[in-house]
Amino acid sequence: MELTDLATLSQPSERAILLLVLDGLGGLPLEPGGPTELEVARTPNLDELARAGTCGLHRPVAAGVSPGSGPGHLALFGYDPLEYRTGRGVLSALGIGFDLEPLDIAARGNFCTLDGDGLVTDRRAGRISSEAAAPLAEALDAIEVEGAATFVRHVKEHRFLLVIRPDTELGANLADTDPGQTGLTPRDLHVTNSESEPAARIVRTWLTEAAAVLSGQPHANMALLRGFSRRPSWPTFGEVFGVNPVAIAAYPMYRGVARLVGMEAIEVSDDLGSLVAELAARRTSHDFFFLHYKAPDKAGEDGDFERKVETLEALDTILPRLLKVGPEVVLVTGDHSTPARLGSHSWHPVPFLIHGGEDRADGVTAFGETACLGGVHGIVRGCELMPLAAARAGRLAKFGA
Amino acid sequence: MELTDLATLSQPSERAILLLVLDGLGGLPLEPGGPTELEVARTPNLDELARAGTCGLHRPVAAGVSPGSGPGHLALFGYDPLEYRTGRGVLSALGIGFDLEPLDIAARGNFCTLDGDGLVTDRRAGRISSEAAAPLAEALDAIEVEGAATFVRHVKEHRFLLVIRPDTELGANLADTDPGQTGLTPRDLHVTNSESEPAARIVRTWLTEAAAVLSGQPHANMALLRGFSRRPSWPTFGEVFGVNPVAIAAYPMYRGVARLVGMEAIEVSDDLGSLVAELAARRTSHDFFFLHYKAPDKAGEDGDFERKVETLEALDTILPRLLKVGPEVVLVTGDHSTPARLGSHSWHPVPFLIHGGEDRADGVTAFGETACLGGVHGIVRGCELMPLAAARAGRLAKFGA
Numbered sequence: 001m002e003l004t005d006l007a008t009l010s011q012p013s014e015r016a017i018l019l020l021v022l023d024g025l026g027g028l029p030l031e032p033g034g035p036t037e038l039e040v041a042r043t044p045n046l047d048e049l050a051r052a053g054t055c056g057l058h059r060p061v062a063a064g065v066s067p068g069s070g071p072g073h074l075a076l077f078g079y080d081p082l083e084y085r086t087g088r089g090v091l092s093a094l095g096i097g098f099d100l101e102p103l104d105i106a107a108r109g110n111f112c113t114l115d116g117d118g119l120v121t122d123r124r125a126g127r128i129s130s131e132a133a134a135p136l137a138e139a140l141d142a143i144e145v146e147g148a149a150t151f152v153r154h155v156k157e158h159r160f161l162l163v164i165r166p167d168t169e170l171g172a173n174l175a176d177t178d179p180g181q182t183g184l185t186p187r188d189l190h191v192t193n194s195e196s197e198p199a200a201r202i203v204r205t206w207l208t209e210a211a212a213v214l215s216g217q218p219h220a221n222m223a224l225l226r227g228f229s230r231r232p233s234w235p236t237f238g239e240v241f242g243v244n245p246v247a248i249a250a251y252p253m254y255r256g257v258a259r260l261v262g263m264e265a266i267e268v269s270d271d272l273g274s275l276v277a278e279l280a281a282r283r284t285s286h287d288f289f290f291l292h293y294k295a296p297d298k299a300g301e302d303g304d305f306e307r308k309v310e311t312l313e314a315l316d317t318i319l320p321r322l323l324k325v326g327p328e329v330v331l332v333t334g335d336h337s338t339p340a341r342l343g344s345h346s347w348h349p350v351p352f353l354i355h356g357g358e359d360r361a362d363g364v365t366a367f368g369e370t371a372c373l374g375g376v377h378g379i380v381r382g383c384e385l386m387p388l389a390a391a392r393a394g395r396l397a398k399f400g401a
Numbered sequence: 402m403e404l405t406d407l408a409t410l411s412q413p414s415e416r417a418i419l420l421l422v423l424d425g426l427g428g429l430p431l432e433p434g435g436p437t438e439l440e441v442a443r444t445p446n447l448d449e450l451a452r453a454g455t456c457g458l459h460r461p462v463a464a465g466v467s468p469g470s471g472p473g474h475l476a477l478f479g480y481d482p483l484e485y486r487t488g489r490g491v492l493s494a495l496g497i498g499f500d501l502e503p504l505d506i507a508a509r510g511n512f513c514t515l516d517g518d519g520l521v522t523d524r525r526a527g528r529i530s531s532e533a534a535a536p537l538a539e540a541l542d543a544i545e546v547e548g549a550a551t552f553v554r555h556v557k558e559h560r561f562l563l564v565i566r567p568d569t570e571l572g573a574n575l576a577d578t579d580p581g582q583t584g585l586t587p588r589d590l591h592v593t594n595s596e597s598e599p600a601a602r603i604v605r606t607w608l609t610e611a612a613a614v615l616s617g618q619p620h621a622n623m624a625l626l627r628g629f630s631r632r633p634s635w636p637t638f639g640e641v642f643g644v645n646p647v648a649i650a651a652y653p654m655y656r657g658v659a660r661l662v663g664m665e666a667i668e669v670s671d672d673l674g675s676l677v678a679e680l681a682a683r684r685t686s687h688d689f690f691f692l693h694y695k696a697p698d699k700a701g702e703d704g705d706f707e708r709k710v711e712t713l714e715a716l717d718t719i720l721p722r723l724l725k726v727g728p729e730v731v732l733v734t735g736d737h738s739t740p741a742r743l744g745s746h747s748w749h750p751v752p753f754l755i756h757g758g759e760d761r762a763d764g765v766t767a768f769g770e771t772a773c774l775g776g777v778h779g780i781v782r783g784c785e786l787m788p789l790a791a792a793r794a795g796r797l798a799k800f801g802a
Contacts, residue, residue: 069801
């Protein structure tokens with residue numbers, strides 16, 4: 001269902017919604033036929049919630065597709081990630097918590113190496129260390145061009161963010177300067193429509209200045225830009241679901257994607273107790289709470305099955321305190337699977353549970369991938385979870401007469 | 402997910418994929434509550450593959466829709482048959498293995514009967530026998546018109562294929578001449594855009610000649626044309642999934658639909674051993690193999706439950722030899738259901754299994770319609786199977802950052 005349809009159906013309700021995201025929740029068994037991380041973890045409180053509520057699995061993007069964090073969270077917010085797409089520049093800004101303003105044009109930058117003939121010999125400047133790259137990014141940040149403010153922020157290793165903040169609204173259909181392979185010169189900055197020519201002139205000037213700043217550096221003697229994009233103007237989460245939403249997250253990426261859909265975003269420490277405290281502090285001022293818990297994904301990415309189990313057990317111990325704060329409808333799931341066995345995000349469906357509101361019983365008595373297969377919801381798309389939670393909270397009116 | 406998106410995500414992998422299509426695989430019980438053909442068949446090797454792998458069911462086109470062979474196979478190749486459509490003329494050419502060239506305009510022809518006033522009295526010329534119709538098609542094949550080569554091939558009974566091969570590219574938006582009911586004259590050949598007028602002139606000339614050739618025949622004294630179409634230019638299967646694909650099939654229809662998506666196609670005999678030999682011969686030169694096994698569909702179409710059981714048991718006996726050749730990921734399914742009880746293609750979901758690559762366990766221990774309902778994949782669309790197989794083969798990169 002389109003967001004505009006959902007917005008039409010949304011109606012007020014006393015019942016608040018808690019979306020608790022255990023990042024990278026879904027897993028795989030270490031041995032064929034064995035239990036996953038979640039199935040090994042002792043999670044009596046999640047199990048009880050699964051037993052009292054209803055369960056299923058979701059595909060964040062599509063069958064067989066491993067989601068990035070951006071698309072995975074957009075899906076959980078109800079935004080179909082195949083439809084609601086953001087450029088690499090905007091994602092880069094989100095990832096480091098750079099607040100994009102409406103006129104801003106963001107690009108993902110790479111430090112690269114050019115030889116004496118101006119040909120790219122390394123598109124990542126020898127994967128230059130963060131320590132070496134950060135001062136270079138600072139030097140680029142000092143560049144001044146006419147017609148726009150420009151910002152450069154170091155991201156990690158060879159990666160940086162460039163933001164052009166023009167004085168007036170400019171077209172932003174700018175092609176990548178990254179030639180995509182070595183042995184070629186960086187591409188001249190091309191535009192795909194004439195309205196983008198003023199922005200192109202600004203970026204060309206910036207590139208000339210950047211070349212001068214980086215000239216003489218042993219590795220990172222030039223910058224390649226790609227994914228020019230502007231913060232999209234989408235229906236806000238608050239409009240779509242008729243709620244006053246707040247995101248509570250320790251990492252900038254997740255606050256960024258929440259702000260992208262118009263949520264207020266609160267920074268917390270990595271400590272689980274602070275999630276409870278921040279939720280409690282906003283219990284009366286807001287009626288939708290997105291809580292982000294990063295630890296399971298990090299353990300999964302590290303290929304550490306045991307640690308992922310422990311992160312889930314740790315979350316389980318604070319669950320009663322979260323529930324005591326009292327949002328009436330609780331949705332617990334992940335933005336994608338991160339099986340320790342693979343050490344990466346994967347395409348496998350993610351278990352979810354919904355507690356609160358009216359539904360039929362399913363026989364699920366534990367929160368786990370295999371158990372959730374037997375849940376009443378079956379396998380749904382990630383962007384279908386929010387409508388299910390909203391319905392359970394009495395927040396969706398009848399469609400049609 | 403769009404094919405262009407999949408193409409962006411596809412990445413190289415050492416793992417090859419075998420798509421083994423048991424045509425018309427899905428069935429129905431003879432008595433309510435009884436077993437299907439597949440459930441009656443003793444298939445220890447398929448059962449073992451289902452046990453070690455993961456299972457589900459797929460809908461080739463849409464809920465309640467019985468697929469033709471073309472759409473059924475397009476779905477298995479990852480092409481949504483609701484989006485990727487071919488005209489009846491092109492399907493007719495595929496069905497008899499006529500190799501369409503890019504400029505060719507194909508139409509499905511029917512021999513029909515006109516009365517003395519030129520009104521259609523039978524749109525199928527009394528369902529004229531193949532023996533009687535073949536010489537008429539040969540006579541039509543001899544027609545020569547200016548500006549194009551023309552080809553006529555008999556298909557079956559009153560059906561034939563007309564191909565116009567113009568000297569230069571011509572528009573092909575030509576309307577049917579079949580009036581769709583008796584008591585009317587054949588429709589004049591109309592065009593829906595002016596670029597198609599040159600092709601229309603050629604077809605009108607051909608129709609005049611055809612009327613002269615058929616004049617005086619007792620039943621088949623005229624031809625009706627419909628479904629004018631050109632071979633579509635779609636993204637190729639190789640581009641979309643980043644593989645070097647080969648189709649191995651005994652029947653022209655299936656080689657034709659494989660060629661339509663750019664696969665190389667190899668003709669084999671009906672003998673199951675030759676499927677193994679041809680697969681083995683291409684094990685190193687290709688990394689995607691589509692093997693087609695026609696027998697279950699033929700038995701189903703004949704309403705022969707026992708013979709369909711036998712065809713599945715026969716396939717099962719050669720499965721170990723196919724697996725020994727060794728593509729790392731194996732997908733076994735059908736292009737649609739052909740229950741012997743109905744004697745026709747049907748809309749019932751088709752069981753599938755995927756073996757190889759990482760996944761969770763399901764409790765499925767036998768390959769059958771009811772057992773597959775408990776599989777980890779649930780019920781998916783037919784066009785989602787290839788992304789699932791590609792993911793298992795490590796051939797799909799992460800979507801978004």
